[in-house]
Amino acid sequence: MSRRRWSQAGPPIVAVLLLLIVWQLAVLMFEVEKWMLPSPIDIVTEAIHSAPSLLKHTWATLELTLIGFGCGAAVGLVVAMLLHPIPLVKRAIYPLIILSQNVPTIALLPLLMIWFGFGLMPKIVVITLVCFFPITIALMDGLMQTDRTMLHYMRMAGATRAQLFWKLELPHAMPALFSGLKIAATYSVMSAIVAEWLGTDKGIGYYMVLQKAAFRTDRMFVAIAIVVLMSITMFSIVQAIERRVVHWQAARSHQRNK
Amino acid sequence: MQQWLDDVSTKLNKSATGDTVDTFTGKVHETREDCLLQVQGVSVSFADAKERVHVLDDVTLSVDRGQFVTIIGPSGSGKSTLFHLIGGLLRPTSGDIVINGTSVVGQTGHVSYMPQQPALFPWRTIEDNVILAQELAGHSKKMLRQEARQWLANVGLAGYERAYPHMLSGGMQQRAAFLRALLSPHELMLLDEPFSALDALTRSEMQQWLLEQWERHRRSVLFVTHSIEEALLLSDTIYVLSNRPAHVLERVQVPFARPRQQALTLDPAFAALKQQIAGMLRQQ
Numbered sequence: 001m002s003r004r005r006w007s008q009a010g011p012p013i014v015a016v017l018l019l020l021i022v023w024q025l026a027v028l029m030f031e032v033e034k035w036m037l038p039s040p041i042d043i044v045t046e047a048i049h050s051a052p053s054l055l056k057h058t059w060a061t062l063e064l065t066l067i068g069f070g071c072g073a074a075v076g077l078v079v080a081m082l083l084h085p086i087p088l089v090k091r092a093i094y095p096l097i098i099l100s101q102n103v104p105t106i107a108l109l110p111l112l113m114i115w116f117g118f119g120l121m122p123k124i125v126v127i128t129l130v131c132f133f134p135i136t137i138a139l140m141d142g143l144m145q146t147d148r149t150m151l152h153y154m155r156m157a158g159a160t161r162a163q164l165f166w167k168l169e170l171p172h173a174m175p176a177l178f179s180g181l182k183i184a185a186t187y188s189v190m191s192a193i194v195a196e197w198l199g200t201d202k203g204i205g206y207y208m209v210l211q212k213a214a215f216r217t218d219r220m221f222v223a224i225a226i227v228v229l230m231s232i233t234m235f236s237i238v239q240a241i242e243r244r245v246v247h248w249q250a251a252r253s254h255q256r257n258k
Numbered sequence: 259m260q261q262w263l264d265d266v267s268t269k270l271n272k273s274a275t276g277d278t279v280d281t282f283t284g285k286v287h288e289t290r291e292d293c294l295l296q297v298q299g300v301s302v303s304f305a306d307a308k309e310r311v312h313v314l315d316d317v318t319l320s321v322d323r324g325q326f327v328t329i330i331g332p333s334g335s336g337k338s339t340l341f342h343l344i345g346g347l348l349r350p351t352s353g354d355i356v357i358n359g360t361s362v363v364g365q366t367g368h369v370s371y372m373p374q375q376p377a378l379f380p381w382r383t384i385e386d387n388v389i390l391a392q393e394l395a396g397h398s399k400k401m402l403r404q405e406a407r408q409w410l411a412n413v414g415l416a417g418y419e420r421a422y423p424h425m426l427s428g429g430m431q432q433r434a435a436f437l438r439a440l441l442s443p444h445e446l447m448l449l450d451e452p453f454s455a456l457d458a459l460t461r462s463e464m465q466q467w468l469l470e471q472w473e474r475h476r477r478s479v480l481f482v483t484h485s486i487e488e489a490l491l492l493s494d495t496i497y498v499l500s501n502r503p504a505h506v507l508e509r510v511q512v513p514f515a516r517p518r519q520q521a522l523t524l525d526p527a528f529a530a531l532k533q534q535i536a537g538m539l540r541q542q
Contacts, residue, residue: 149377156345157391157442158367167390171381248380248422 038218043225046218053207058226060202061192065230068124068195069188072131073181079132080139084169085161090140101133105191109198123195130191131184138180142173175249178242185234193227204230294478295321295344295446300353302339303503313339315503316353321446324476328489331499332539337482340504341448344480345369357446370442372449376431378423384434385410385419391442406441413437413471429460436468440477449481453488465491466520473517486535487523490514498538507538 020040026032027039034042047054079097083090105126112122146169154168196205204223211219302314313336321327329337342348344355346366355363362368370391378387388410389402407419413433423431432452439447452468453461465488472479472492483489489496496510510531514522522528 147377149373149375150379152342152345152347153371153373153377154394155347155366156369156371156448157394157444159394163394167394168379171379174381246381248424 035215035217038221042218043221047222047225050219050222054222054226057202057204057207058230061189061196061204062230064120064123064127064195064203065188065192065234067120068127068192069131069185069234071124071128072184072188073135075128076132076135076180076184077139077177080136080143083136084140084143085165097133097136100129105130105194109195113199118199123192123200126195127188127191130187134183134187135177135180138183139173139177142176143169145176146172174246178238178246181238182235182242185238186231189227189231189234292323293320294323294325294358295480296354296356297340297344298354298356300340300343300350300355301503302336302343302348302350312503314343314350315505317499317504317506319497319506319509321478321480323445323478325495326472326479326481326493327495327497328481328483328493329497329499330483330486330489330535330539331504332501333484335499335502335504337499337504338450341371341450341480341482344446344448345371368444369446369448370439370444372435372439372447372452374451374454376423376428376435378431378434378438380423383420383422384415384426387423388434388438388441390438391444395443406437409437409441410434414467427460428456429464432456432464433467436471440471440475445478447477447479449479451482451484454484461488462520468492469518469520486532486539489535490528490531491518491520491522496535498535508535510535 024039024041027037032039038046083093108129109122109126112125116122116125150168150172151164154164159167192203193205193208196203197209200206204226208220208223211223297317297319300314300317301312303310303312305311317340319327319329329340331337339348343350344357344362346362346364346368349364354361357368378384379390382390385403385406386399388406389397389399392402393399410416410419413436415430415433415437418426418430418434423434426434436449436452439449453464456464469492481489481493490512493512496508496512497506498508498510499505500507512531514525514528
């Protein structure tokens with residue numbers, strides 16, 4: 001088991017390490033100024049140096065991300081489950097859902113701040129708006145793609161509409177739903193950062209704006225590294241839940257790979 | 259020998275006309291006590307974008323209680339459509355479908371169905387798959403599971419109660435699917451080419467298995483197959499369908515005594531009947 005995990009995780013880890021080494025050597029060889037491009041060692045040193053304040057900002061962003069993702073996932077699920085049984089309403093609402101994704105976040109945020117003030121609310125609304133979309137689309141598509149034979153079986157056996165949904169359509173759509181959740185998980189971190197660019201006094205997004213103004217390139221890189229790590233963590237958490245919930249799918253693909 | 263063959267064929271012709279005539283002429287629902295399913299003069303046509311497709315043309319057939327009835331016909335002759343009609347997923351353009359003396363046109367929940375693919379739910383264990391139909395009827399899961407465990411042992415799936423479908427071979431999955439249909443509270447079982455996806459060896463094994471299971475439980479079965487041999491081995495009555503639009507070409511009464519064995523397929527009388535049905539299908 002652990003050997004298989006190594007053979008899967010090994011190559012990307014080696015690739016990242018190589019990239020960092022090349023980066024470090026290039027900075028040393030060409031004597032690049034620190035404010036232009038700091039070396040990996042510079043960045044790590046800076047991260048350790050300002051760890052206490054970074055931790056505070058990271059925690060604030062994480063909190064915002066989790067609340068936003070939670071709201072987005074809830075809205076995404078509810079919208080898909082409400083629209084699925086009524087094709088007419090679904091057809092009417094579908095273009096609006098796509099439209100909601102065409103409004104640039106940067107334009108939307110000031111508006112939301114006018115309506116909801118400077119607190120947590122406008123930021124959560126933005127993250128929710130970004131996150132619900134992939135979840136709703138994935139779940140609705142998944143519900144539409146229910147296996148025909150199983151559907152016929154259930155209907156001939158006299159299943160009610162509710163039984164059809166809970167016992168067949170929803171479990172059948174689980175793999176699709178998790179694809180949407182994984183996309184939304186990575187989006188949630190990005191949109192939290194963007195939300196923090198405007199009108200706040202904490203969080204990694206706020207930290208980025210601050211360091212940019214001070215030309216602290218090394219701190220910018222620290223912030224980027226934290227964002228990347230947070231995205232990966234969110235993704236991994238959803239993936240871990242997926243493995244437990246959609247256990248049959250994992251076992252199947254495992255069999256296929258053997 | 260020759261005389262015996264003639265005997266069989268006259269028997270065939272007699273049964274072909276004898277029983278169907280009254281249903282053709284009769285507008286009255288003649289409901290015999292032992293008659294479970296009656297399909298009466300059912301026609302179906304679908305309106306395609308370009309043209310009307312006539313699928314079934316005045317099909318009349320019946321299944322008696324405890325009888326194994328097979329429908330055989332060329333592929334694409336509308337056998338699955340017929341099952342969807344009986345199952346209530348589709349409505350016939352004309353004609354009536356009667357189960358237990360009441361018309362069930364367009365009503366679901368009157369039959370138990372075993373599809374071509376096992377279609378077991380991959381997120382359910384085998385025992386939870388097998389009890390699905392009863393669960394839909396609102397029985398408690400706990401009690402059903404206990405009953406299911408005994409049944410699984412009966413059909414040779416002991417030890418797989420908590421396994422998931424993907425862990426089972428194709429033949430075992432079909433056994434589970436058959437048990438799911440058998441445990442359903444509905445008396446009539448519709449089996450839609452259940453063995454067509456299996457390899458030849460497994461298939462003949464499964465035929466023998468189904469034969470044993472059926473002879474033990476004697477449920478009313480309507481079975482669809484492409485294989486004449488399978489039909490003759492398993493059934494009491496065979497309806498031969500024509501090409502599209504499908505109508506009943508012949509109603510064949512299978513004369514072989516039960517319990518039957520796979521060795522029956524080597525019997526000359528068996529071969530003769532097989533030839534005869536193959537001839538009917540070839541004329542199409």
